[in-house]
Amino acid sequence: MGIDQSPGLRIVSLTPSITELLFALGMDDRVVGVTDSCDYPAAASKKPNVSCWFEPDLEKLMALNPDTVLGSETAHLYLITVLEKKGIRVILVNPETVDQALQTMIDLGDRFGLSAQAKALxxxxxxxxxxxxxxxxxxAPEKRFTVSRVLEWDDDSFYVAGPLSFQYDVITRGGGINVTGALKIDYPRISFVQLLEWNPEMIFICGYDKHLIPRLTQDLKWQRLSAVQSGRIYQFHCGLTCRTGPRIVDMAELLFQTMYGLTAL
Known part of the structure; x- marks a missing residue:
């Protein structure tokens, strides 16, 4: 059942992916609050802020008087009981593949009475x-790059994108062969020894620190990896790597172009 698209609809979006989708559907005037990670499009960052996406400030959220809160199943399940008791509708999503991300766009468009706009998008x-x-x-399969998406690391271990994560699927759709295919979880923690054993031909991380890649390539441990030796370690914007909104296709295309030097269009 669709949600009334009346001028009074007041939405707080707790994830950057959903915020991007709402703006893409032309619903920016209904968005009354976002998180500090909601930075795209630029107009989103001008909306009232309810703090970090994984732990929103409930006092700030309630002060915005929303009737609908959109968030993530993995981070915001606890909000259902709290907010629905106050008469606030909670809608949570968790797409795990590129196709599921597109279906989520259709589903939310239907929920908000914007089926035609979502379908066109x-x-x-x-x-x-x-x-x-x-x-x-x-x-040819033998010509495709083996890839690892490294999210976090310390001296001894790495968190990487596993088969139950959308980031894994983005790599596949971009033409890469993810080295974590045998690990049936979303974001496994692995040892450096394991990463070295897999020795992916390409590694990518995200972030905004322009000095990060130079530091990693000078690290003696990282220098043992083929991807570092060949200069195929890349840093991409978190807005592309970590979101399931409309730019998820941009990320798949970017990976393809980075690996094979070809455009997807």
Whole structure:
């Protein structure tokens, strides 16, 4: 059942992915609050802020008088009881693949009475994915890069994207072969020895520190990895790597272009 698209609808979005989608659907005037990670499009960062996405400030949230809160199943389940007792509708999503991300866009469009807009958005994204699939299909499996998406690390271990994560699927859609395929969880923690054993041909991380890659390439431990030796360690914007909104296709295309020097279009 769709939600009334009346001018009084007041939405707080707790994830950057959903915020991007709401703006893409033309619902920015209904968004009354976001988190400090909601930085795209630029206008989103001008909305009232309820603090960090994984632990929003409930006092700030309630002060915005929302009737609907959108968030993530992995981070915001605890909010259902708290907010629904106050008469606030809570909608949580958790797409684990690129296709599920597109379906989520359709589902939310339907919920808000914007089925046509969501369908048009997804059709455009799907057309780009179809072109990308053709490009990837033209590359022989033995010519494809083995890849690891490293999220966090310390001296002895790494968190990487596993098969139950959308980031794993983005790598696959971009033409990479993820080295964590045998680990049936979303974000496994592995040892450096394990990463060295897999020895991916390409590694990518995210972040905003322009000095991070130079530091890693000078680290003697990281220098043992083939990806570092060949200069195939990359840093991408977190807004692309970590979100399941409309730019998820941008990320798949970017990976393809980075690995194979070809555009997807």
């Amino acid at each position: 997804v059709e455009g994204l799907q057309n780009r994915l179809n072109l990308l699939d053709e490009k990837v299909g033209s590359i």
